[in-house]
Amino acid sequence: GQNIDQPTEMTATEGAxxxxxxxxxxSGFNGxxxxxxxxxxxxxxxxxxxxxGLEEKGRFSSFLSRSKGYSYLLLKELQMKDSASYxxxxxDSNYQLIWGAGTKLIIKP
Amino acid sequence: IAGITQAPTSQxxxxxxxxTLRCTQDMRHNAMYWYRQDLGLGLRLIHYSNTAGTTxxxxxPDGYSVSRANTDDFPLTLASAVPSQTSVYFCASSxxxxxxxxxxxxxxxxxxxx
Numbered sequence: 172g173q174n175i176d177q178p179t180e181m182t183a184t185e186g187a188x189x190x191x192x193x194x195x196x197x198s199g200f201n202g203x204x205x206x207x208x209x210x211x212x213x214x215x216x217x218x219x220x221x222x223x224g225l226e227e228k229g230r231f232s233s234f235l236s237r238s239k240g241y242s243y244l245l246l247k248e249l250q251m252k253d254s255a256s257y258x259x260x261x262x263d264s265n266y267q268l269i270w271g272a273g274t275k276l277i278i279k280p
Numbered sequence: 281i282a283g284i285t286q287a288p289t290s291q292x293x294x295x296x297x298x299x300t301l302r303c304t305q306d307m308r309h310n311a312m313y314w315y316r317q318d319l320g321l322g323l324r325l326i327h328y329s330n331t332a333g334t335t336x337x338x339x340x341p342d343g344y345s346v347s348r349a350n351t352d353d354f355p356l357t358l359a360s361a362v363p364s365q366t367s368v369y370f371c372a373s374s375x376x377x378x379x380x381x382x383x384x385x386x387x388x389x390x391x392x393x394x
Contacts, residue, residue: 213385213388221379266379
């Protein structure tokens with residue numbers, strides 16, 4: 172079966188750094204996405220990785236290791252507005268997205 | 281219209297009733313998707329359409345139907361609603377179906393079936 176695992180909830184302090192991990196087992200791989208979802212709102216795109224390595228985009232970076240079935244999202248200089256759920260999704264061999272349940276990130280002052 | 285719109289925003293529905301959730305995009309995207317999101321679970325694909333005139337079944341299609349008569353609209357119909365269909369429904373679209381095409385989401389419809 173296909174499976175995406177990520178922690179249910181994490182807590183971090185404003186101004187700090189947090190790493191959200193995602194492991195996956197899917198039938199085929201055509202890229203991994205990270206989305207941000209604020210409570211009561213729609214998911215919005217953060218990053219896409221298809222090759223191994225780190226992609227940096229401002230305060231957010233995403234890493235992929237295809238051989239390990241592993242990715243992480245790194246958030247630096249945390250701000251209160253970063254409090255949200257972070258969704259990991261893998262595009263499988265049918266080009267359909269398989270979604271993790273999301274990691275709820277709580278930022279404390 | 282900018283992006284994707286969904287209607288209604290929320291709805292309370294009696295079991296057994298028929299309901300159509302509407303989704304319209306103005307980005308001329310080829311592909312459109314319907315997901316449901318339930319607490320503790322990831323987004324689950326109900327139906328999708330890679331291009332106007334074609335549709336396909338996702339992970340959880342039972343009890344739902346879709347049509348794609350044109351590029352912009354992708355309605356989702358519940359023929360006879362049941363309480364297990366209580367969920368938040370998101371419509372999404374993407375320019376293409378290959379790996380690097382991000383999906384853009386509508387604001388969602390919160391549906392309660394009693």
